[in-house]
Amino acid sequence: MKVMESETYLNVSVPQLKDELRRRGATTRGRKADLIERLRAYDRNKDFQNEPVIIPEPLEVDWPTRGFQQLQVVHREEIPEICIEQIDMYFVHRLAGDKQSTGDVKAIEKGRLLLESDRVLATSYLMQGNALFFTGIVGAAMKTRVTYNFKLKLDKNSGDIVNSHCECPAGRGPHGTCKHLAAVALLLLTFAEGKGLYIKRSCTENLQTFHKPKHSYSGSPVKAENLSRKRKLNDDFFDDPRPMHLRNLASYPDRVRNMVINYCSGTSENLTYRYLIERADIQTAVNDHDYLERPFTEYWVQQAVEVTTEKVIAIEEKTRGQASSKDWFKERSWRITASRFGDICLATDRRNKQKLCHSIYQPSAALFRCEALVHGRTYEARAIRCFEKETGMNVQRCGFFVDKDRPYLGASPDGLVGRETLIEVKCPFAGRNEKIHPGKHFPFLTVDSLTGEYKLKPSSKYYFQIQGQMYIAKKKTCYFIVYTFRDLFIQKLEFDLEYCENSLLPKLEMFYDKFFKPYLSTIL
Structure with a gap:
């Protein structure tokens, strides 16, 4: 049946009006005037149906079909x-x-x-x-x-x-x-x-495999508590040998608690029962020792990061996997790393120091998933291979370096060249397809006024990082490498002892004593 015009509804019979309503899925009750009014309402509201939503097709790639x-x-x-x-x-x-x-x-x-x-x-x-x-x-x-x-x-x-x-x-x-x-x-x-x-x-190019089993079993033995038993355990199996007047004493849990704590502290052994005992509130206990120059928790933090010469060497050797090593994350947690030296030295009085300390101790998980960081980790190995090919030098892996005199400082260079040189690699995500030159995508570079060559800005965060790495790792030079898909930039930087002792280290030491160490003492 063709769709009727609203002007023709008066000239249509009742059965025809009802057929039109049935076609639109509407009720057919009422007199002819009601049916006409109902049809006109459907016309005004376009049968009470929204316009269809057209979902666009996904982006099609112009795949070639010939020439393979x-x-x-x-x-x-x-x-x-x-x-x-x-x-x-x-x-x-x-x-x-x-x-x-x-x-x-x-x-x-x-x-x-x-x-x-x-x-x-x-x-x-x-x-x-x-x-x-x-x-x-x-x-x-x-x-x-x-x-x-x-x-x-x-x-x-x-x-x-x-x-x-x-x-x-x-x-x-x-x-x-x-x-x-x-x-x-x-x-x-x-x-x-x-x-x-x-x-x-x-099939004729492969060795025969008819004697090999299709499946291999690598399961573990069933635990004792998962074994089926005909008789269920209950409290009747265990008889308490103590007299009735010695059972369920109010002071008995405290006595057991003191015995466990004294035994563990005296023998340095670990008992599973110790974990059932509630931990002491250390932050409340700090207020009970107001006679100390500093809270005793800060002394704990200072003692925890102290290292010897032998331990410095051991830490560097066991953390050479860097991000793939659990020890690398463990040794970094209570220390200020060289990658944050620029943030600390360039921080103004308006900077929230509490948030800065928190970002150093526990970086945001979203930071490790951002495009720039993922891009840098992805192409760091390729940048090092290009550097080796360009210079003919051999880059060795290294771990986490800790400064013996200032054990709260650490650094993880991207590699070592010989005994006196380290490297630091940057792969800027924004300029990945550009030629390397000072500008929007490479704001850390500038032009040398004497030679006209590109160089790292002394005010850049990377300069603080590189000088700090050379001080902590006790190296004399560093190759600063910038890699893009179209270019490779290499600059050799010399260690500036006067800059470190008079500018960099005093700022880091003040930040650690005034902000970072108190922050660590509050999270124990």
């Missing part, structure tokens, strides 16, 4: 250098459309298993402009007859993953992060490092 050729060893020179940090950044740290990290850690783990299981069946390659396109087939993990076609786009200069797509539900483009795409990314990583292609071979 099978990936072979001869193509290794055309593929840029790829590192595992770039894959982690795309699958784990890359900010999605909702401004949240994708966090597909399991995709990388499962992709590695797919690669080791020869589930990458075919890979083709095409270079087009400044982009590298890869396409091929990856087999499903659990089904032998199911395969998925994938597409991958890399930046020719940096090796970053730009776009990806897979036919599986989790790999829909333009930024798919499924395990099949992770397997291909890991394949390209191993291929760029000079290793062979992990592409599935025919």
